[in-house]
Amino acid sequence: MKPILANEKTFEHYAEAFKSLSDPKRLKLMNELCARGQVCVCDLCEIMEMNQSKLSYHLKILLDANLIIQEKKGKWNYYALNQKQVNHLLSSELCCLFRPSD
Amino acid sequence: MKPILANEKTFEHYAEAFKSLSDPKRLKLMNELCARGQVCVCDLCEIMEMNQSKLSYHLKILLDANLIIQEKKGKWNYYALNQKQVNHLLSSELCCLFRPSD
DNA sequence: AGTATATATCAAAAAAAATTGATGCATAGA
DNA sequence: TCTATGCATCAATTTTTTTTGATATATACT
Numbered sequence: 484m485k486p487i488l489a490n491e492k493t494f495e496h497y498a499e500a501f502k503s504l505s506d507p508k509r510l511k512l513m514n515e516l517c518a519r520g521q522v523c524v525c526d527l528c529e530i531m532e533m534n535q536s537k538l539s540y541h542l543k544i545l546l547d548a549n550l551i552i553q554e555k556k557g558k559w560n561y562y563a564l565n566q567k568q569v570n571h572l573l574s575s576e577l578c579c580l581f582r583p584s585d
Numbered sequence: 586m587k588p589i590l591a592n593e594k595t596f597e598h599y600a601e602a603f604k605s606l607s608d609p610k611r612l613k614l615m616n617e618l619c620a621r622g623q624v625c626v627c628d629l630c631e632i633m634e635m636n637q638s639k640l641s642y643h644l645k646i647l648l649d650a651n652l653i654i655q656e657k658k659g660k661w662n663y664y665a666l667n668q669k670q671v672n673h674l675l676s677s678e679l680c681c682l683f684r685p686s687d
Numbered sequence: 688a689g690t691a692t693a694t695a696t697c698a699a700a701a702a703a704a705a706t707t708g709a710t711g712c713a714t715a716g717a
Numbered sequence: 718t719c720t721a722t723g724c725a726t727c728a729a730t731t732t733t734t735t736t737t738g739a740t741a742t743a744t745a746c747t
Contacts (some may be wrong), residue, residue: 489616489682494609497679504603506735507596514591524694537697537736558693558744574674577599582589603736608705626724639706646704660714660723 500572503548508533509541510580516551516564517581523559602674605650610635611643612682618653618666618681624659 487493505507508531515530516522524542528535542562545551549568554561569581589595603613610633617632618624628646630637645662647653653671656663671683 487678487682491609491613494612494616494684497682498607498609498612501603502607502734503601505607507593507600510596510600511593514596525692534737535694536738538697540735543695560694571602571676572680573676574672576589576673580589580595580599603692604704627722637724638726639710644703645725662724 497572500548500550503539503544503550504565504572508543512541512545513564513569513581516562517566517583521554521561521563523561525559527562589672600675602652605646605652606674608643611647614643615647615652615666615671615683618664619668619685623656623663623665625663627661629664 502546504555512531515527519530522530524535524538527533527542528538531538531539542551546562550565551562552565554563564581566582570578573581613627614633616631621632624632626637629635629644630640633640635643644653647684648655648664651674652667653664654667656665666683668683675683
C-alpha cells in the first residue's frame with residue numbers, strides 16, 4: 484500500500500475528490516446506486532427526477548472521481564457505485580450511507 | 586450514537602462538509618494545524634503564504650464545518666484542528682494526513 | 688435505409704465561490 | 718488617551734460550477 488504523502492499534489496488530488504462529493508444531488512445519486520446496484524441512465528433520470536443532460540453532468544463528475552463505475556450494454560449505459568473508492572475516502576460511519584442495506 | 590439517515594437533510598449536511606474539504610488550500614491548512622497544534626492567524630498567514638483576508642475566509646469555512654476549533658487569547662485568535670470531526674468524516678487512511686506525526 | 692431511443696457533449700446563461708482591497712473593531716502597550 | 722497590532726467582515730470583481738436547451742452519436746428495430 485502506497486503511503487499518502489502530505490504534499491501539494493496530494494492536497495489537490497483529494498480536494499478534487501471531495502469536490503465531487505460536495506453536492507447533495509451527487510450524494511443522493513450514490514446512495515441510490517448503492518441501494519439498487521447497476522442502474523441505467525434513463526432509470527436514474529426517473530429515480531432522481533432530473534433531466535438527462537443534468538444527470539449525465541453529475542454522473543461524469545462522479546465517474547471522473549472514480550466514485551462510480553460505468554458499463555455499457557447495448558443501447559444502455561449502466562452505472563454502479565465504486566465501493567472501494569468510497570471506502571478509501573470516507574469514514575466507516577459515513578460509508579453506511581453508501582453501503583448495501585442501510 | 587445517532588444513526589445517519591439517508592434523507593435530503595443528511596445529503597445536504599454532508600455535501601456542505603465535503604465542500605469545505607474541497608479546496609487544496611484548506612486541506613493544507615488542516616494539515617499544518619494538525620502538525621503544529623494551536624496556531625494564531627498571523628502565524629498561519631506566514632505558514633500558508635496567504636494574505637490575512639483570504640486566510641480568514643478559509644478559516645471561517647472550516648470553522649463553520651466544525652473541522653477546526655477557535656480560541657481567543659487576548660489579542661490573538663488561535664485555531665486548531667478538530668480531530669473528532671475529521672475522524673467522523675474521513676477514512677482512517679486519509680485521517681493520517683491530519684493526524685499528529687505523519 | 689429510415690426511425691426511435693439512450694446517452695454524451697456543447698455553448699450560453701445563471702448561480703455560487705474565491706480573491707482583493709478597504710474598513711472597522713478589539714486589545715494592548717506607550 | 719493615542720497608536721499599533723491582530724483579526725473579522727464588507728463590497729466589488731474574478732473565477733468556477735451548475736443548469737438549460739440544443740445537437741451529435743451510437744445502437745437497435747422496422
